[in-house]
Amino acid sequence: MIPERSLEVLRAIVQDYIQTKEPVGSKSLVERHQFGVSSATIRNEMAMLEEEQLIHAPHTSAGRVPTDKGYRLFVDRLSEVKSLSSSEKAAISNFMVGSADLDETLGRTVRLLSQLTNQVAMVQYPSLGRSKVRNIELIQSADSRVLLILITDSGRIQQHVIELNELVNLELLGEIRSKLNVLLAGASLAGVGELLRGFEESFAQTSRVQVALITQSLLEQVDANRQEKIILAGTANLARREEDFPGSISPVLEAIEEQVVLLKLITEMQAEQHGVSLRIGRENDFEGLANASVVVSGYENQGSEIAKLGVIGPTRMDYSSNIAAVSAVARYLTKALGN
Amino acid sequence: MIPERSLEVLRAIVQDYIQTKEPVGSKSLVERHQFGVSSATIRNEMAMLEEEQLIHAPHTSAGRVPTDKGYRLFVDRLSEVKSLSSSEKAAISNFMVGSADLDETLGRTVRLLSQLTNQVAMVQYPSLGRSKVRNIELIQSADSRVLLILITDSGRIQQHVIELNELVNLELLGEIRSKLNVLLAGASLAGVGELLRGFEESFAQTSRVQVALITQSLLEQVDANRQEKIILAGTANLARREEDFPGSISPVLEAIEEQVVLLKLITEMQAEQHGVSLRIGRENDFEGLANASVVVSGYENQGSEIAKLGVIGPTRMDYSSNIAAVSAVARYLTKALGN
DNA sequence: ATTGGCACTCAGGTAGTTAGAGTGCCAAGT
């Protein structure tokens, strides 16, 4: 086991490095912190820590910088979650006021999070996996087009335009609509496919083509929910931290622009402590994020997690405050969705 | 007037500079182009061009770089719009295939444009100013909530959730819905406010609160359309061109993240030639875009312009191809919306 | 008007030097 004092030294190194952005040496360390010992002793400690791969010297005569492993140990065992300042809490409450609309709520949330952390913030749209159908509507939107609207019990609304290639028959549309609702109301999205099997056979031969087009589109809607969506804010914060990314920020920008990558990342991450999950540097198995850390928390509706939100920043980020912010915003969002 | 040959020299300078990213000197100029004259003559020409503020020397013994004014003259009088390669045309056609949904069409368009140009692409959502109401739907989305859907003749669908604070009365809802449609179908959005005046008075006293809530939300919907929306793609392309932005890319990122700035910019720009409008460097009166150029074109539906799209990149961009791409994509989008 | 020639300028690269921060290790002290 690593002795207590070594851990203290590690903590000090991480804190100083985050603050000063300079590799930290033994001398400045004893100056800034009250260890009861001399720099030589600290040097010995640092040699141990280096042995353990927790810190690393960029070159022979430079100070030490935490490794990914060092940061990991720091967040797991050494850091306390800062509580938010009252002005931050006020900002959160203000942001959340008055929006019934899911799109708007999530939009506000992501901007809030990016302002709070000064990092790139992301919010995943609620997964519909566990949702249920509340209502299905079919509305004529042009001569030969129908608008399909799917409302789920989590309040998510999904719409899609269907091209029927022939004039819309309003009577038929009404019939399809009510039959669909009778059949599917309350059903889980996962079960929709099964329930729809053979659905068009309850219609007259001549209508079946149209019915099939509609049910097919409905299935696509349900399926489209598996490939979820993420919204981002604060991309400019990345550029402002440019010097924190050796090389260039462009691989990071590319990674976060690629929804697929982000989604994969986010869904792989499982909550650790404080309901927050994080990946540090190369723990992200995506190359472009080798110098980035990701802090993520789930948010809930009706008691179960429906999606995630979080921030992305340089490995040298202030983990304490970012974890606090992500976790707080997730809680507030959960609360906001509760109404 | 500036003599013909001087203009030839300017064109050569712009072309070489765009290609090599190096200030271009008199000697390399005569090597790369067949002017029938010596480098000394070119030097004289260049002195004239510098007099006219069309080019500029970063320092005494360096080559010349075009100024904003120089680029402007180049695009206005010297550049020919490249026609797209057949592979580019193919890419456009492919991208446009099969999407009836406005959201999806615009999403594809913006990604297409960013791939085609290797710049940051933007697409503005259609302005509803000149649109007309096609259909209004009211759907119960929870016990005390109603989903208001507004469909316009440009195919745009807008939705909003209304909290009624009491149980939804389905019969009343149906009544409101049909009366609204009778009243507003075909009306221009601008006229909706006028038409709704006194609308709730045709309902029983007890219902008026709910009716008012709904009409109010409808008006907000219409109003919300004045503050338009822009979607972006290819932000990572900025970072890849980092060296083209003296200082840092972060002001540029900030500018394009700020929808308000972009919208102001876009709406101020009026079509010049080839239906394309551009702002070069400091012609953008926004400071953060001092080293950026913006290429914009309008796209149409039913014969009139409904919104704009374009790209943003460094002033040292390939104007010919970008203008060609923007203009082509705008035309294709217009065509796609025609269906 | 064009051109070859020439003196001049200046950024950027190379090389050498220095200062300072930091290290590892050892022998002595507690």
Added chain:
DNA sequence: ACTTGGCACTCTAACTACCTGAGTGCCAAT
């Protein structure tokens, strides 16, 4: 068994000096 002062050593970053080459402006000759 730790701790510590001391010391030799290392390496980067910063500064200097120097040089090279690309490019210029100007002038006298064509």
